[in-house]
Amino acid sequence: MNQKKIIIAVITLSFLAFAWIGYVTLNPNQDNPGMVRFLSLTEIHTVDQTERIRLGGLVSPGTIHVSEQNLLECNFHLQQGDHTVQVYFTGTRPDLFKDEAEVIVEGNYVNGTFKADQLQTKCASRYEGDLRDESSYNTESI
Amino acid sequence: MTPVLGSISLSLGLGLAAISIFLFSVFLQKADYRFFVGGWRAAVLVSALSILATFLLLNELLASNFDIRYVAHYTSLETPTIYKVTALWAGQSGSLLFWLFILSVYTLIVLFKYRNSYTSLMPWVIIVLVIVQAFFLILVNFVENPFSPTDADFVVANGNGLNPLLQNLTMAIHPPTLYLGYVGFTIPFAFAIAALITKDTGSVWIRSIRRWTLIAWLFQSAGVILGGWWAYQELGWGGYWAWDPVENASFMPWLTGTAFLHSIIIQEKKGMLKTWNMILILLTFTLCIFGTFLTRSGVMSSVHSFAVSDLGPVFLGFIALILVVCTVLILVRLPILKSEKRIESFTSRESGFLFNNVIFLVICFAVFWGTIFPVLSEAVRGEKITVGAPFFNQVNVPIGLLLLLFTGIGPLLAWRRTSNQAFVRNFTLPILTGLIVFIACFILGIRNTTLVSFPLVGFVLTAILTEFQRGIRSRTSRFNESIFVALKTLISKNRSRYGGYIVHLGIVFMFIGFSGNAFDSELEFALKKGEVKEFDGYNFELVSIQTVERPNHMAWIAALNVWNIQHQLVTRLFPEKRVYFHRDPNPDKRQPHSELDIHTTLNKDIYSIFSGIDTEQQIAYLKIMINPLVWWVWFGGYVLVFGTLISLWPAKD
Amino acid sequence: MNLVFTTAVIALFSSIVWYVISPLFEGESTVPLGINQGDLDRKKQVLLRQIKELEMDHHIGNISDEDFDGSRHTLKQEISEIIAELKKVS
Numbered sequence: 001m002n003q004k005k006i007i008i009a010v011i012t013l014s015f016l017a018f019a020w021i022g023y024v025t026l027n028p029n030q031d032n033p034g035m036v037r038f039l040s041l042t043e044i045h046t047v048d049q050t051e052r053i054r055l056g057g058l059v060s061p062g063t064i065h066v067s068e069q070n071l072l073e074c075n076f077h078l079q080q081g082d083h084t085v086q087v088y089f090t091g092t093r094p095d096l097f098k099d100e101a102e103v104i105v106e107g108n109y110v111n112g113t114f115k116a117d118q119l120q121t122k123c124a125s126r127y128e129g130d131l132r133d134e135s136s137y138n139t140e141s142i
Numbered sequence: 143m144t145p146v147l148g149s150i151s152l153s154l155g156l157g158l159a160a161i162s163i164f165l166f167s168v169f170l171q172k173a174d175y176r177f178f179v180g181g182w183r184a185a186v187l188v189s190a191l192s193i194l195a196t197f198l199l200l201n202e203l204l205a206s207n208f209d210i211r212y213v214a215h216y217t218s219l220e221t222p223t224i225y226k227v228t229a230l231w232a233g234q235s236g237s238l239l240f241w242l243f244i245l246s247v248y249t250l251i252v253l254f255k256y257r258n259s260y261t262s263l264m265p266w267v268i269i270v271l272v273i274v275q276a277f278f279l280i281l282v283n284f285v286e287n288p289f290s291p292t293d294a295d296f297v298v299a300n301g302n303g304l305n306p307l308l309q310n311l312t313m314a315i316h317p318p319t320l321y322l323g324y325v326g327f328t329i330p331f332a333f334a335i336a337a338l339i340t341k342d343t344g345s346v347w348i349r350s351i352r353r354w355t356l357i358a359w360l361f362q363s364a365g366v367i368l369g370g371w372w373a374y375q376e377l378g379w380g381g382y383w384a385w386d387p388v389e390n391a392s393f394m395p396w397l398t399g400t401a402f403l404h405s406i407i408i409q410e411k412k413g414m415l416k417t418w419n420m421i422l423i424l425l426t427f428t429l430c431i432f433g434t435f436l437t438r439s440g441v442m443s444s445v446h447s448f449a450v451s452d453l454g455p456v457f458l459g460f461i462a463l464i465l466v467v468c469t470v471l472i473l474v475r476l477p478i479l480k481s482e483k484r485i486e487s488f489t490s491r492e493s494g495f496l497f498n499n500v501i502f503l504v505i506c507f508a509v510f511w512g513t514i515f516p517v518l519s520e521a522v523r524g525e526k527i528t529v530g531a532p533f534f535n536q537v538n539v540p541i542g543l544l545l546l547l548f549t550g551i552g553p554l555l556a557w558r559r560t561s562n563q564a565f566v567r568n569f570t571l572p573i574l575t576g577l578i579v580f581i582a583c584f585i586l587g588i589r590n591t592t593l594v595s596f597p598l599v600g601f602v603l604t605a606i607l608t609e610f611q612r613g614i615r616s617r618t619s620r621f622n623e624s625i626f627v628a629l630k631t632l633i634s635k636n637r638s639r640y641g642g643y644i645v646h647l648g649i650v651f652m653f654i655g656f657s658g659n660a661f662d663s664e665l666e667f668a669l670k671k672g673e674v675k676e677f678d679g680y681n682f683e684l685v686s687i688q689t690v691e692r693p694n695h696m697a698w699i700a701a702l703n704v705w706n707i708q709h710q711l712v713t714r715l716f717p718e719k720r721v722y723f724h725r726d727p728n729p730d731k732r733q734p735h736s737e738l739d740i741h742t743t744l745n746k747d748i749y750s751i752f753s754g755i756d757t758e759q760q761i762a763y764l765k766i767m768i769n770p771l772v773w774w775v776w777f778g779g780y781v782l783v784f785g786t787l788i789s790l791w792p793a794k795d
Numbered sequence: 796m797n798l799v800f801t802t803a804v805i806a807l808f809s810s811i812v813w814y815v816i817s818p819l820f821e822g823e824s825t826v827p828l829g830i831n832q833g834d835l836d837r838k839k840q841v842l843l844r845q846i847k848e849l850e851m852d853h854h855i856g857n858i859s860d861e862d863f864d865g866s867r868h869t870l871k872q873e874i875s876e877i878i879a880e881l882k883k884v885s
Contacts, residue, residue: 003484006493010500017504017541021511024537034533035515038526054528071754071763072666092666092753092765095734143800150804154811161815175826179818187811258830259837346838411845491857556857564856616854636851 036106041083049110060084061099078105078114085109089116096121145210145289148198152283155191158184159276166265178265185268186253188275189246196243199236199288203229208298211290212236218303225304228314231321232304234438234453235286240318241434242278244325249275252329263347266336274328277460285452306694306722306733312372320365320392324430326358327399331427334420338471341478348410352638353790355403360786362396367779378738378751380664380767382775385534390513391433394506398426401502408495412557413482415492417472418499420479424468425506431461487559494552501545508537543594546653549646550602553609571608576601595657602650606643613640633788641789648785651778658746658771666753666765674705678768680712680748681705687755687762695722697737700752700762704741713741717752717764746770835881842874 028035038054039047047053055078063077072091077084087105097103097119107116165181168174199212203226208214216229216236231237249271256264282288292298330351337347369389370382383389402422408415435457472479485492512529519527554560554568579600583593610629613636617628633640665677669684676682685701702715718737726732741748747769754763846867853863 002486002488006485006488006496009488010496013497013500014504017500018507020540021504021508021537024533025511025515028533028536032532034512034530034536036528036530038516038528071668071756071761092751092763095736098730146800147804154808158811158815165815173826174824176818176822176824178826179822180815183818184815187815258827259833261826261830261834344838346834346841349841556859557852558859558862561859567856612855613851616851620854636848639848 041078041080041085044085044109044114047109049108052106052108054104054106055085055087055114056080056102056104059097059099059101059103064097064099078103085114086112087114087116089119091117091119094119094121144198144201145207145291148195148202148289149283149287151191151195151198152279152287152289155188155195156276156279156283158191159188159272159279162188162272163269163276166269170265181265182253182257182268185272186250188272188279189250189253192239192242192246192275192279193250195282195289196230196239199239200227200230202289203227206301208301209292210288211292212288214292214294214298214301216302216304218301221301221303222309224314225309228317229304231317232308233288235282235288235290237317237321237438238278238281238286239288241321241325242275242282244318244321245271245275245278245328248325248329252332260347262340263333263336263342266339267332270332270335271328274332281453281456285456310376312368312375316365316368316372319361319368321434323358323360323362323365324392324395324434326354326361327395327423327426327430329354329358330402331423334423335468335471338420338475341475343413343416343478348406352403352406352410355399355406356786356790359396359399359403360783360790362392362399363786364779364783366392366396367776367782371776371779374772375738375740378736380662380749380769381659382772383531385509385512385531387513388437390509390534391429391436394509394513395426395429395433397502397506397509398422398429401499402426404495405499408492412492414485415496415499416479416481417476418496420468420472422499424464424472425503428461428464429506431457431464489555489560489565491552491555491557494548494555498545498548498552501541501548505538505541505545508541509534512537539591542653542656543591543598546595546598546602546650549649550598550605553643553646554605568608568612569605572601572604575604590660592657592660595653599650599654599657602646606646606650609643610640635793637791637793638789641785641787641791644785644788645782646785648778648780648782651774651781653778655771655773655775655778658769658774661770662767664765664767666763668756668761668763670759670761675764677766679707680768681707682764682766684762684764687760695720695735696724697721698752698755698762700750700764702750702764704748713748715739715741715748715750717750719752719755742773744773747772832881835877839874839877839881842870842877846870846874 025035033052036052036054037047038056041055041057044053044055057078057080060077060079065075067073070090073088074090074093075086075088078087089105089107101121104118104120105114105116106118107114109115162181162184165177165184169177169181202210202213203217204223206213206217206219206226212233212235213229216232217226221229229236231240249268252271253268256267260267333347333351333354337343366389369392373379373384374382399422402419405415405419405422409419435453438453483492485496487493512534515529516527519525550572554572556564560568576597580593580597583596588596610632613632614625614628617623617632618625621628623631663678665675667675667677669675669682671684671686674681674683681704683703683705685703688699688701690697690699697718697720699716699718702717704712704715706712717739720735720737722733722735723731736751736753738752739750741750747767749767749769751765751767752762753765755761756763849858849863849866849870852858853860858866
């Protein structure tokens with residue numbers, strides 16, 4: 001008899017666990033969501049300004065401007081194929097951030113510009129000694 | 143000439159793998175021992191040739207033979223010798239050969255150690271090992287040959303060299319350690335499959351593979367922790383675990399491997415959970431192959447990059463083959479995998495282990511789900527989604543805390559059924575401690591997850607100490623030993639069990655470290671020389687900005703004094719902003735790098751980053767992070783390794 | 796250079812072939828007796844160790860008296876079976 005109870009308990013526990021995973025998947029924390037949509041520059045116009053999104057692209061050469069009052073503030077143009085968008089970012093810039101670097105930004109698209117609070121450059125590859133062409137994210141339109 | 147020899151070795155190796163499998167098949171058919179010996183010898187040669195090929199590649203790396211594409215790509219004349227060695231696993235083909243190398247070393251040990259044992263099992267064990275070797279041999283022979291010649295139409299005078307940012311000790315030991323873990327799980331896997339095929343579910347071979355599993359697990363654990371250490375020390379984002387696909391790839395087999403390690407104890411003692419164990423080792427091995435593959439390519443980013451990689455389809459094919467064959471095998475052998483006994487009560491140790499398995503699998507699934515979700519989402523809905531740390535933390539923290547709880551409960555349960563008397567005797571003190579810690583945290587005003595984690599830590603710590611106390615008391619009353627002697631003998635005579643409890647202790651310490659995350663704080667600010675910034679109870683004073691020239695880089699060093707509110711000097715920090723190849727006329731070749739400085743104490747780390755400099759106005763831009771309790775993560779790691787070593791230490795019989 | 800190299804490779808190849816094929820001409824076709832003895836010995840050691848652990852667990856209080864008696868009896872029976880088999884083999 002106990003054997004059956006154990007089996008039921010295991011199944012219930014597993015079910016609860018999967019339900020929990022599903023719940024978190026569908027109900028992300030609003031101000032720090034774990035699942036963020038990764039959009040292309042053609043799609044950002046469709047997005048609500050309260051939704052956090054991610055963009056990927058290249059830094060257009062010559063567009064990096066660092067504020068003179070606060071060296072932590074900067075803006076630049078993010079380019080994907082023929083499209084660009086202006087990005088404002090405040091924070092420590094990663095070491096590899098420069099012209100034509102591949103970057104990912106995360107933040108909100110407000111009134112035609114992108115306000116980013118996260119900026120990442122493509123990892124200088126953990127195991128590859130050099131600039132091997134293994135993309136760590138998909139920016140196929142580049 | 144040696145590169146040709148290298149290629150030949152690899153081809154011969156593959157051929158001999160086929161021959162070995164053939165000879166063993168004949169032995170299994172005809173029971174003619176001569177074919178066993180022939181197959182065994184062929185298997186030895188497969189490993190020997192693989193090892194030879196690896197040393198040949200190493201030789202080419204050290205000799206800087208740039209006629210070989212691999213050497214030209216990953217080393218240069220200026221590369222320090224040790225990093226010429228580590229270049230062996232820096233690139234894709236080299237790391238595949240390295241995987242093969244480690245597997246060959248392990249296989250040779252298995253071949254010789256069990257040469258005259260387990261006659262029914264060994265043919266199948268060797269066949270499985272040789273098949274896995276054959277897979278990697280196929281890869282290095284036909285897909286990515288490390289000995290391929292350079293494809294330039296000019297003589298390559300100097301190679302690309304290794305990125306100096308990758309030239310630090312952790313990068314040198316982290317990959318091999320992790321590989322020793324990944325590859326190590328192949329051995330228990332081979333034994334498990336052999337046992338399934340030969341219908342041997344006895345407990346003797348289980349004891350052997352427990353040691354192998356523990357060794358693989360040791361390296362896997364060390365590898366995962368080293369990865370976190372490296373991220374914390376070098377990458378400069380202030381954390382040690384970001385739940386990115388590569389990290390997850392190494393963590394998943396660790397989860398199922400840990401479950402397996404625990405679960406086979408039950409099979410050994412009670413002949414139960416046999417099916418579970420087969421599933422767990424199958425999953426562990428598959429996840430190891432999956433993890434190796436994932437680490438080598440950015441596959442989880444998108445379906446697109448997956449299809450483009452050469453290795454993708456081959457690896458996936460191999461994984462599919464393993465899963466299909468093993469699942470069929472398990473299904474066919476289900477009758478003999480039936481438990482010899484039944485679980486009789488919820489309060490039994492057996493049921494504790496069962497729930498333990500479930501929790502580990504759930505966490506593994508959660509991590510797997512989050513890791514492949516982007517690919518799934520793109521394939522199914524056409525929508526690209528990235529899954530970040532917040533998702534994983536939200537899902538895994540509660541389940542992790544549940545796991546912590548079970549770590550404490552498990553050892554206190556009795557076999558078959560814990561009587562009420564035993565329950566009270568074992569659980570009172572731990573529960574009491576948990577409650578006291580909870581009340582203390584509540585009174586102190588803590589209202590985040592640590593309100594749950596700290597009491598749990600108290601509970602589990604007391605539970606583990608209770609276990610030691612019970613064991614010691616059993617010895618002092620039976621053999622009249624003093625407490626100290628009893629403790630020593632207890633551990634030395636039951637290394638597996640008490641070594642395991644020490645490992646648990648290490649895990650608890652690590653959870654203390656993890657709990658610290660709830661209190662992290664950070665601030666970015668600018669300072670001129672002489673200025674002071676107050677943050678989180680400290681005053682940061684920029685004393686000076688120095689400039690320094692070093693062999694391959696230049697550095698700006700921000701000298702910081704850190705004062706506390708009593709105006710005592712807590713520490714001096716010297717974060718650096720470096721530029722590598724600063725003399726290179728091509729500005730694109732100059733690489734900036736922030737070298738952080740961390741002040742570590744038992745209760746917090748003060749983490750400083752020199753983010754930027756305004757050279758004209760001599761302003762330093764700094765980022766300071768206060769990370770409480772991080773020290774406990776590394777300390778817990780050491781305790782974990784120590785406990786595992788005790789478990790592994792051979793007992794003189 | 797090439798001749799030396801080719802000779803070396805042929806030598807390597809031949810020794811490999813000989814090493815693998817030779818048991819077919821020189822070896823025994825039955826499994827040596829010693830192997831089984833080794834396996835039995837190992838099994839006996841494992842069982843003895845299991846009994847010791849059982850005793851400790853019982854004394855600590857992790858196993859009930861009846862469970863302990865039952866398990867110990869089973870283990871002791873297994874050991875005597877092995878000892879009998881060992882006598883047969885030697």
